Amino acid sequence: MILNFLILSMVLIIPSPSSTSAQPNCTRVCAGGRHENQVPYPFGFSDGCEVHLNCSNAGEIRVGQYNVHNITRDHILINFPSKCDRQFNEIRQFNNRNFALTWRNGFLLSNCHWAFYECKVPTIRVGSHLNLQQCDTTGVDTTINCYSNNTPEQEEFINLNSLELPRCQYLVSSALFDVNGNSSHSESGPEFDQYLELGWWVRGECGCDRNAICRNVSYENQTIGYRCYCNQGYVGDGFIDGDGCRIQAQAPGGSNTKPPP
Ligand SMILES: *[C@@H]1O[C@H](CO)[C@@H](O)[C@H](O)[C@H]1NC(C)=O
Ligand SMILES: *[C@@H]1O[C@H](CO)[C@@H](O)[C@H](O)[C@H]1NC(C)=O
Ligand SMILES: *[C@@H]1O[C@H](CO)[C@@H](O)[C@H](O)[C@H]1NC(C)=O
Ligand SMILES: *[C@@H]1O[C@H](CO)[C@@H](O)[C@H](O)[C@H]1NC(C)=O
Numbered sequence: 001m002i003l004n005f006l007i008l009s010m011v012l013i014i015p016s017p018s019s020t021s022a023q024p025n026c027t028r029v030c031a032g033g034r035h036e037n038q039v040p041y042p043f044g045f046s047d048g049c050e051v052h053l054n055c056s057n058a059g060e061i062r063v064g065q066y067n068v069h070n071i072t073r074d075h076i077l078i079n080f081p082s083k084c085d086r087q088f089n090e091i092r093q094f095n096n097r098n099f100a101l102t103w104r105n106g107f108l109l110s111n112c113h114w115a116f117y118e119c120k121v122p123t124i125r126v127g128s129h130l131n132l133q134q135c136d137t138t139g140v141d142t143t144i145n146c147y148s149n150n151t152p153e154q155e156e157f158i159n160l161n162s163l164e165l166p167r168c169q170y171l172v173s174s175a176l177f178d179v180n181g182n183s184s185h186s187e188s189g190p191e192f193d194q195y196l197e198l199g200w201w202v203r204g205e206c207g208c209d210r211n212a213i214c215r216n217v218s219y220e221n222q223t224i225g226y227r228c229y230c231n232q233g234y235v236g237d238g239f240i241d242g243d244g245c246r247i248q249a250q251a252p253g254g255s256n257t258k259p260p261p
């Protein structure tokens, strides 16, 4: 079951007013234009934040120039519209000290030195939003290359080095595959077109609430950080420095809420 940790595509309600006290140097509100978005620990918009995101003048949450669609307890989902001549190098901005591209991302790449050995992305489906002939007029080679990771079981994240090997010039489009963790089903098409999925983590030693479990996050078999998950019957961000976990007032289903310890 996927617990919706939070939804911030529109407006976010922060449950506890005491939650802003923990990190005085982190701004958790992104305001401007008609938008005002608040994010919980560990996210924020200033240098003092554990996971630093950007805030546009219009009040939109961003990674680079791309808008954040939503944030979950594991992932940051980013709007990533198709574009014929987006430089491949842009991909680097999605891997930093607190997040990285997950293996669920598939890419359409162009002007590559060679083709990927394995190409599991159904090109026609992914490309359906994009008039590839349009790319012709911009001088982009429309022989589209693609990439999707075929060994997701061990690794949460894409190895960017392998993605860079064919030395592609353009990063045209992206799609997310397989919500259930089964990469061999990509024939059924992507789950979401034109999104990027980033996995996030907090650096350092586990700092989770006593009613939460800590999960190490690894990149290439190296532990780089952690995330907290409240135990069943509790809600919250799970972090000691955040809101921690509190007893769930009322379970939606009613019957499977654990009594308080
Ligand atoms: C995030 O956005 C996707 C795509 O719109 C949606 O399917 C998913 O349920 C959203 N997740 C949350 C937690 O809002
Ligand atoms: C907040 O920032 C100020 C100045 O940058 C610094 O002196 C102070 O120690 C910081 N406080 C915390 C809790 O990090
Ligand atoms: C935020 O913007 C700064 C300055 O443009 C940039 O250096 C940084 O990488 C951006 N961070 C994110 C998460 O987009
Ligand atoms: C993934 O799909 C294949 C092919 O249908 C199936 O044999 C395998 O059991 C599935 N694996 C998981 C983890 O669901």
Ligand SMILES: *[C@@H]1O[C@H](CO)[C@@H](O)[C@H](O)[C@H]1NC(C)=O
Binding pocket: 216, 223
């Ligand atoms: C998590 O990583 C830390 C630091 O590498 C390690 O000490 C700890 O044993 C790991 N925990 C689990 C559950 O793997």
Ligand SMILES: *[C@@H]1O[C@H](CO)[C@@H](O)[C@H](O)[C@H]1NC(C)=O
Binding pocket: 154, 220, 221
């Ligand atoms: C990570 O460890 C697994 C199992 O030990 C191994 O098969 C895999 O090659 C390792 N991956 C990397 C990138 O070192």
